[in-house]
Each structure stands twice: as C-alpha cells, then as structure tokens.
Amino acid sequence: MEKIILTGDRPTGKLHVGHYVGSLKRRVELQNSGDYKKTFIMIADAQALTDNIENPEKVRQNIIEVALDYLSVGLDPAKSTLFIQSQIAELCELTFYYMDLVTVSRLQRNPTVKAEIQMRNFEASIPVGFFTYPISQAADITAFKATTVPVGEDQLPMIEQTREIVRKFNSVYSEVLVEPDVLLPDNKACLRLPGIDGKAKMSKSLGNCIYLSDPADEVKKKIMSMYTDPLHLLVSDPGHLEGNTVFTYLDAFCRDEHFERYLPDYANLDELKAHYTRGGLGDVKVKRFLNNVVQEELEPIRKRRKEFEKDIPAVYEILRKGSEAARETAAQTLSEVKSAMKINYFDDAELIRAQSEKYQG
Numbered sequence: 058m059e060k061i062i063l064t065g066d067r068p069t070g071k072l073h074v075g076h077y078v079g080s081l082k083r084r085v086e087l088q089n090s091g092d093y094k095k096t097f098i099m100i101a102d103a104q105a106l107t108d109n110i111e112n113p114e115k116v117r118q119n120i121i122e123v124a125l126d127y128l129s130v131g132l133d134p135a136k137s138t139l140f141i142q143s144q145i146a147e148l149c150e151l152t153f154y155y156m157d158l159v160t161v162s163r164l165q166r167n168p169t170v171k172a173e174i175q176m177r178n179f180e181a182s183i184p185v186g187f188f189t190y191p192i193s194q195a196a197d198i199t200a201f202k203a204t205t206v207p208v209g210e211d212q213l214p215m216i217e218q219t220r221e222i223v224r225k226f227n228s229v230y231s232e233v234l235v236e237p238d239v240l241l242p243d244n245k246a247c248l249r250l251p252g253i254d255g256k257a258k259m260s261k262s263l264g265n266c267i268y269l270s271d272p273a274d275e276v277k278k279k280i281m282s283m284y285t286d287p288l289h290l291l292v293s294d295p296g297h298l299e300g301n302t303v304f305t306y307l308d309a310f311c312r313d314e315h316f317e318r319y320l321p322d323y324a325n326l327d328e329l330k331a332h333y334t335r336g337g338l339g340d341v342k343v344k345r346f347l348n349n350v351v352q353e354e355l356e357p358i359r360k361r362r363k364e365f366e367k368d369i370p371a372v373y374e375i376l377r378k379g380s381e382a383a384r385e386t387a388a389q390t391l392s393e394v395k396s397a398m399k400i401n402y403f404d405d406a407e408l409i410r411a412q413s414e415k416y417q418g
C-alpha cells in the first residue's frame with residue numbers, strides 16, 4: 058500500500074525546539090525521503106478552539122506563526138500539502154458519523170484527554186467539543202487515508218483511538234478506512250524535551266521554551282540560564298547527568314562532528330559525559346558548547362523564516378491552495394464513507410429503481 062503522512066499542530070503559540078526535535082525535523086526528512094506518496098501537514102485551528110472558546114483571536118494570530126515555523130524548518134509546499142483544519146468542512150461530517158462508533162466511557166478513558174481536563178480544571182464543565190476531540194482527530198487522520206502519523210508521545214492515545222474507530226467502521230460498514238501507524242522519534246531525549254528550567258514539559262505558560270523564531274542572543278541567554286545539576290557547585294565536584302537539562306539537550310541535538318568544530322578536546326558526547334561525572338568540568342563550558350550546537354541548527358531556520366516573513370500574503374496563499382487540495386482528498390473519502398454507510402441516496406440509481414419497483418409492482 059502507498060504510504061501517506063498526516064500530522065499537525067494546534068496554533069496556540071509559536072513552535073519551539075521541543076516541537077522541532079520531537080516531530081518537525083522528522084517530518085522534513087520524511088517529506089524529502091521519497092517514500093511517501095503524499096504528506097499532509099495540518100494547522101489544527103478547530104481543535105485549538107475546543108479549549109480556547111474565549112480566545113479565538115489567539116488561534117487566528119497563531120495560524121501565520123505556525124505556518125512560518127513550518128516553512129522555516131523546511132516543509133516545502135511543493136512536496137507537502139500545508140492546510141488549515143477548519144477550512145475542510147468534510148472533517149466535521151466525518152466526525153459526526155464517527156461519533157456513533159465511540160462510547161462516552163471510551164472517551165473518558167483516553168489518558169491524554171484525562172490529563173488535559175485536569176490541567177484545565179474543566180471537571181464537570183468540559184465543553185462537548187473538547188471531550189470529543191479525539192473523534193475529530195480520527196477524522197483528520199482518516200480523511201486523508203494516512204498510513205503514518207509522526208507525532209510526540211502524548212498523541213499515542215489519539216492514534217490508538219483512531220485505530221479503534223477505523224476497525225469499527227470497517228467491520229460495521231465496509232473496508233473504506235485505513236488504520237494508521239504512529240511514528241515516534243527514535244531518540245529518547247527527543248520524545249519529550251524538557252523546558253530550560255528542567256520541568257518535564259516545555260510550555261508557553263511556564264515560560265521555559267526556546268522558540269524556533271527566537272533571535273540568536275535570546276537563545277544564548279536561555280541556554281546559559283538552563284537548569285543543570287544543583288549538586289554540582291564547584292567545577293571539581295562530580296556532576297550528575299540524570300535530569301540535567303543541558304545534557305538532555307545535547308542528547309537531542311549534538312553529533313560527533315560538533316565536537317570537531319566546537320570542542321575538539323572530546324571525541325564525542327560519551328567522553329564529555331564521563332568527564333562531567335568524574336568532576337572537573339564546569340557547567341558554563343558545557344552550556345557554551347550546547348549553545349554552539351543549537352545555534353548551528355537554528356541559524357538556517359531563522360534565515361528561511363526572515364525570507365518568508367517578507368511576503369506574508371504569499372504564505373496565506375500557500376495555505377489557501379493547500380486547503381483546497383486537502384479538501385478534494387477529504388471529499389473523496391467522505392463520499393466513500395457515505396456510500397459505505399448507505400447514505401448516498403441520490404448517487405444510487407439501483408436504490409431508486411428498486412424503491413420504484415416496490416411501489417409500481
């Protein structure tokens with residue numbers, strides 16, 4: 058079977074380096090690999106609205122931020138379809154029909170939704186749209202017959218729920234939908250990059266993110282202020298790697314060739330780690346090295362962003378064209394879904410003929 062990618066992000070803020078190592082970098086590699094027939098990248102504004110009902114302007118403003126982040130990391134509209142979720146009406150229709158295939162208790166068991174409800178203090182006042190967003194996410198994925206969904210670990214329950222909906226649909230109606238596989242980053246440090254304060258998650262509200270669009274001096278300031286090992290007081294003290302953000306970032310970003318360029322006293326990260334744990338290696342030196350490594354990765358991204366920022370109408374045009382193309386694909390799937398569900402009355406000459414016969418005798 059031909060392989061198709063679909064993935065996306067909620068436009069609630071600029072994208073940060075956690076998004077980058079966790080998914081964006083991989084998407085660009087996949088897009089360029091030639092292994093996929095199609096790559097769909099979606100800005101999930103409708104999903105963002107499910108918990109930002111009071112804040113539509115935030116969602117609206119961040120569409121362009123996310124689009125610029127996409128283009129600047131190297132997602133290429135000539136190879137990938139970049140589109141906006143709310144512009145694809147077919148996704149709502151699919152969601153409505155899939156709702157028949159999912160129970161309330163199954164939704165309540167979704168661990169990601171559970172955690173989000175807690176985080177947002179929703180409790181009894183959960184908007185129905187928020188509660189059911191896993192179903193709408195299943196529509197996002199299946200509308201494009203995606204085989205492959207590159208996402209972060211927190212999205213695993215969504216893909217699992219999608220797979221259940223697909224199996225149910227295909228067994229109740231007929232084999233129309235495709236069961237997707239998740240594609241997680243294979244580097245453990247990339248699965249969930251911590252914030253610069255060492256907290257488990259990088260998040261805008263915690264103010265602990267390094268954004269892809271941060272200027273170089275801002276990135277440096279953030280790296281130099283990173284959480285390390287609170288027990289490593291003197292350079293001579295042995296240091297600890299566990300929970301040491303600087304080393305987690307090095308695990309995510311650095312390659313042997315970076316040592317040749319920026320820190321030739323060491324051959325690779327293992328040697329650097331060994332020196333740190335032995336004692337005698339200061340945090341500042343490691344942070345300076347990390348800064349060089351991260352800057353090298355972010356510099357071309359910032360440059361490309363500057364270029365796209367010069368012509369914002371062209372970026373909206375990319376999204377408009379992408380949305381049109383995406384809509385065609387989704388409409389095709391919806392039409393197959395409706396005929397499998399036997400709600401394609403007007404396309405079904407056989408139905409009309411048989412009914413007519415019944416009455417004409």
Ligand code: TRP
Nearest residue numbers: 063064065066067101104194197
């Ligand atoms: N839930 C994803 C997020 O929070 C965004 C998203 C919406 C998505 N629909 C999707 C991701 C479909 C992958 C596939 O970032």
